[in-house]
Amino acid sequence: MQGGDEHRTMDKLIIRGGRRLHGEVAISGAKNAALPELCAALLTAEPVRFSNVPRLQDVSTTLKLLRNMGAVAERSESRPDEVTIDAGPVSSPEAPYDLVKTMRASILVLGPLLARFGEATVSLPGGCAIGSRPVDQHIKGLQAMGAQISVEHGYIIAKAPKASGGLRGARITTDMVTVTGTENLLMAATLADGETVLENAAQEPEIPDLAEMLISMGAKIEGHGSSKIRIQGVAQLHAPRGGHRVVPDRIEAGTFLCAVAAAGGEVLLKHARADHLDAVIDKLREAGVRIEAGSDWIRVASDGKLKAVGFRTSEYPAFPTDMQAQFMALDCIAEGTARVTETIFENRFMHVDELVRLGAKIEVDGHTAIVTGVPQLSGATVMATDLRASASLVIAGLVASGETLVDRIYHLDRGYDQMETKLRALGADIERVK
Numbered sequence: 204m205q206g207g208d209e210h211r212t213m214d215k216l217i218i219r220g221g222r223r224l225h226g227e228v229a230i231s232g233a234k235n236a237a238l239p240e241l242c243a244a245l246l247t248a249e250p251v252r253f254s255n256v257p258r259l260q261d262v263s264t265t266l267k268l269l270r271n272m273g274a275v276a277e278r279s280e281s282r283p284d285e286v287t288i289d290a291g292p293v294s295s296p297e298a299p300y301d302l303v304k305t306m307r308a309s310i311l312v313l314g315p316l317l318a319r320f321g322e323a324t325v326s327l328p329g330g331c332a333i334g335s336r337p338v339d340q341h342i343k344g345l346q347a348m349g350a351q352i353s354v355e356h357g358y359i360i361a362k363a364p365k366a367s368g369g370l371r372g373a374r375i376t377t378d379m380v381t382v383t384g385t386e387n388l389l390m391a392a393t394l395a396d397g398e399t400v401l402e403n404a405a406q407e408p409e410i411p412d413l414a415e416m417l418i419s420m421g422a423k424i425e426g427h428g429s430s431k432i433r434i435q436g437v438a439q440l441h442a443p444r445g446g447h448r449v450v451p452d453r454i455e456a457g458t459f460l461c462a463v464a465a466a467g468g469e470v471l472l473k474h475a476r477a478d479h480l481d482a483v484i485d486k487l488r489e490a491g492v493r494i495e496a497g498s499d500w501i502r503v504a505s506d507g508k509l510k511a512v513g514f515r516t517s518e519y520p521a522f523p524t525d526m527q528a529q530f531m532a533l534d535c536i537a538e539g540t541a542r543v544t545e546t547i548f549e550n551r552f553m554h555v556d557e558l559v560r561l562g563a564k565i566e567v568d569g570h571t572a573i574v575t576g577v578p579q580l581s582g583a584t585v586m587a588t589d590l591r592a593s594a595s596l597v598i599a600g601l602v603a604s605g606e607t608l609v610d611r612i613y614h615l616d617r618g619y620d621q622m623e624t625k626l627r628a629l630g631a632d633i634e635r636v637k
């Protein structure tokens with residue numbers, strides 16, 4: 204899937220490897236919480252204030268999408284982590300292909316639009332480098348709530364007219380655990396008539412964060428953070444009193460942990476939630492990385508000498524698929540052999556060929572990659588293929604000898620808030636070139 208403004212699509216990163224990382228880095232708000240939460244502002248006619256919103260291309264795309272529908276969506280100039288969305292004036296509950304194609308999370312407007320306006324027309328999200336990513340479970344769940352849904356000319360056309368009672372509560376068991384599917388149905392259910400029970404719900408920390416925001420808007424929700432969420436629909440929602448603060452990004456934090464583990468050094472991650480990263484931290488410790496943590500900080504220290512550690516991605520609280528590529532970069536330079544199995548997405552090993560260009564030894568057999576550590580990677584030109592693949596190549600570049608040029612970093616800009624600036628402040632030799 205493509206992403207990024209025209210002027211940034213050509214940007215590249217040049218990394219000269221071999222520097223240790225030292226100092227402090229502030230972790231930003233979570234992309235995967237901010238995106239559904241910005242969409243949740245569609246559920247009320249009152250202006251919603253957000254803080255700790257990361258500066259990401261995906262956030263800009265979401266704001267653009269909301270404005271396209273008639274909302275007033277602005278980032279504060281004086282406090283750039285603050286965003287206000289006034290969906291009062293929304294006149295056109297439509298998400299066109301041009302905006303949706305760059306970001307799969309735009310499907311998250313479907314539930315809120317249908318719940319508040321009784322209709323929504325949302326383009327099917329485009330294909331993506333990590334697998335086919337259908338949205339059948341979102342559609343199935345909304346149909347169970349009484350929506351009439353058809354797919355015409357690439358658009359999901361959904362109707363649940365208020366005059367005929369709108370959405371109604373239902374018991375929904377999704378075929379698999381789906382993060383954005385759970386979020387879409389959760390948001391839709393807040394304004395449905397009666398009780399909705401979501402079984403097999405996703406438990407990723409971004410879901411309780413969204414649920415807490417919805418509760419502060421007047422929604423009645425129980426069980427969020429477990430696999431069974433119960434929602435009693437209410438007639439209308441208001442803006443969260445005092446605004447909503449986006450939870451810290453556990454994947455950005457995990458990426459910095461891996462960067463320090465690989466490059467060596469000692470770094471304090473501020474505003475980072477170790478309790479959302481248990482599986483990753485366990486594996487890092489197994490690899491020989493030293494980690495201490497408090498309620499909102501993590502300290503990581505590494506001498507760069509790592510043991511290869513195998514892992515298997517799965518739903519939260521197990522090892523996240525969004526950390527698979529970054530951790531694989533560590534295994535590439537560790538001692539021994541590791542078995543990495545991807546169970547969430549069908550095609551999420553696109554970084555393998557690029558890591559191999561840097562000298563890594565990896566064999567892929569179906570959903571499993573066997574990684575044999577090598578003593579040293581060597582810099583080369585590589586191409587980012589998706590968001591986390593890009594981060595994996597940056598980590599590899601930090602330890603490779605000589606110069607690594609990472610092309611197509613618009614993928615990185617979708618989901619990392621000023622990654623190269625943060626790395627440079629820690630001592631990395633990294634620069635963005637146009």
Ligand SMILES: CC(=O)N[C@H]1[C@@H](OP(=O)(O)OP(=O)(O)OC[C@H]2O[C@@H](n3ccc(=O)[nH]c3=O)[C@H](O)[C@@H]2O)O[C@H](CO)[C@@H](O)[C@@H]1O
Nearest residue numbers: 235308336337338339340341380381382383384525547548
């Ligand atoms: C914006 C956001 O939060 N993105 C995250 C979200 O993506 P996203 O919510 O898209 O991922 P899902 O949890 O929905 O996908 C899990 C699996 O279910 C399949 N599936 C999903 C829905 C559906 O209707 N039908 C279906 O077959 C998918 O193809 C995939 O194989 O969770 C993923 C899994 O943790 C993360 O990698 C993404 O970073």
Ligand SMILES: C=C(OP(=O)(O)O)C(=O)O
Nearest residue numbers: 235307308525590591618
């Ligand atoms: C796959 C990811 O995001 P998205 O669902 O937005 O494509 C990700 O954050 O790694």
